[in-house]
Amino acid sequence: MALKSVIVLESTNPHFGWNDSGSKPSGFPLNWINGPEKVCKSISFGGFSGFLACRAIRNVEDGNSSKRSTKLQRVIDETKSEVSKRLQKDSSSFPKPLSVSDLSSTADDGSKVRISFKGCPGSYTEDAAFKAYPKCETVPCNEFEDAFKAVELWLTDKAVLPIENSSSGSIHRNYDLLLRHRLHIVGEVQLAVNFCLLALPGVRSEHLKRVISHPQALSLSDSLLSKLGVSRENVDDTAVAAQYVASNGLRDAGVVASARAAEIYGLNILADGIQDDSDNITRFLVLARDPIIPRTNKQFKTSIVFTLDEGPGVLFKALAVFALRGINLTKIESRPQRKRPLRVVDDSNTGSAKYFDYLFYIDFEASMAEPRAQNALGHLQEFATFLRILGCYPMDTTL
Numbered sequence: 449m450a451l452k453s454v455i456v457l458e459s460t461n462p463h464f465g466w467n468d469s470g471s472k473p474s475g476f477p478l479n480w481i482n483g484p485e486k487v488c489k490s491i492s493f494g495g496f497s498g499f500l501a502c503r504a505i506r507n508v509e510d511g512n513s514s515k516r517s518t519k520l521q522r523v524i525d526e527t528k529s530e531v532s533k534r535l536q537k538d539s540s541s542f543p544k545p546l547s548v549s550d551l552s553s554t555a556d557d558g559s560k561v562r563i564s565f566k567g568c569p570g571s572y573t574e575d576a577a578f579k580a581y582p583k584c585e586t587v588p589c590n591e592f593e594d595a596f597k598a599v600e601l602w603l604t605d606k607a608v609l610p611i612e613n614s615s616s617g618s619i620h621r622n623y624d625l626l627l628r629h630r631l632h633i634v635g636e637v638q639l640a641v642n643f644c645l646l647a648l649p650g651v652r653s654e655h656l657k658r659v660i661s662h663p664q665a666l667s668l669s670d671s672l673l674s675k676l677g678v679s680r681e682n683v684d685d686t687a688v689a690a691q692y693v694a695s696n697g698l699r700d701a702g703v704v705a706s707a708r709a710a711e712i713y714g715l716n717i718l719a720d721g722i723q724d725d726s727d728n729i730t731r732f733l734v735l736a737r738d739p740i741i742p743r744t745n746k747q748f749k750t751s752i753v754f755t756l757d758e759g760p761g762v763l764f765k766a767l768a769v770f771a772l773r774g775i776n777l778t779k780i781e782s783r784p785q786r787k788r789p790l791r792v793v794d795d796s797n798t799g800s801a802k803y804f805d806y807l808f809y810i811d812f813e814a815s816m817a818e819p820r821a822q823n824a825l826g827h828l829q830e831f832a833t834f835l836r837i838l839g840c841y842p843m844d845t846t847l
């Protein structure tokens with residue numbers, strides 16, 4: 449009779465029907481739980497069932513098993529005692545165990561960190577990287593996707609990317625990339641974005657026929673650009689525009705970019721703070737290959753993505769899991785499921801109805817080290833058709 453291994457998955461949440469005997473895991477996601485025969489790590493961030501803990505791997509025998517179990521148990525006990533004796537003897541030659549502080553190889557100022565970002569030196573995204581890690585080494589990339597890949601291929605340690613702006617809203621492409629890649633959100637940066645009008649030395653604003661920049665920077669500086677009566681030309685990022693005007697000696701073209709870009713590319717600042725909304729804030733995410741350990745000693749945020757079945761009130765029910773536990777939501781975003789855009793629902797009276805199928809992204813103000821957050825996700829997991837934790841990270845409370 450063959451031995452079968454069964455992985456028993458149980459929720460860390462006692463309220464939702466799973467067996468909760470024995471030691472309940474405390475600090476998701478770093479639970480290491482002793483099962484009868486093995487120690488197994490909890491399924492962590494990035495896994496579909498983020499908050500499920502692998503409680504035990506049991507041996508299941510077909511048919512009459514009690515004699516065999518006793519014998520098996522004796523062999524296990526003898527082996528354990530043998531291993532334990534050997535461990536005690538050899539322990540002096542072991543390397544020092546790793547501690548949490550050993551795992552963070554980066555200094556506080558980020559002097560050892562390499563950060564990939566989309567754009568050129570002098571862009572606002574690079575500003576965000578410097579805000580998070582003042583002495584980091586930045587690695588410019590052509591596309592957002594390249595910044596993700598650089599981390600995945602160990603060319604850089606982290607990536608920084610813009611995710612939303614207070615005036616123009618979400619950067620949808622980056623929500624889609626978060627799902628397509630397996631990086632973890634380990635931080636956020638809120639940056640007050642101050643747009644400047646730049647030009648070559650000696651050029652005055654009345655000489656300008658066109659202004660070049662990132663489309664968002666052009667549209668958020670609409671009042672001044674309309675007053676100047678210039679045409680607008682889009683490029684991929686604000687610093688690329690500054691580099692282009694400087695390197696081609698364009699005297700009829702201005703640029704909307706940062707004061708740092710002016711300094712790097714030798715341009716003059718013709719006007720400062722030209723954004724229509726004086727409070728123009730962009731929120732950036734910091735991504736890494738590994739998640740960070742959620743804590744409760746400072747304010748943490750958690751980002752998730754999930755899908756739901758069709759039906760009245762399903763989103764209401766999903767949001768209620770947070771409301772019921774007093775957890776504040778800071779962001780909700782929905783994106784179409786690109787690979788499965790339409791859901792066909794059979795309706796006998798009217799034929800087959802077709803609905804768009806959505807992914808829901810939510811940020812909430814709680815750490816995964818808090819039971820209320822674990823319980824909320826345990827509850828959501830009961831009816832979500834897909835759930836992934838994108839990251840749990842300290843909130844940026846400075847501006």
Ligand SMILES: O=C(O)C(=O)C[C@]1(C(=O)O)C=C[C@@H](O)C=C1
Nearest residue numbers: 571572573610641662685686730
């Ligand atoms: O163009 C830049 O400088 C960027 O860093 C990109 C970006 C963006 O993509 O949203 C970042 C922040 C600013 O609000 C405008 C543009």
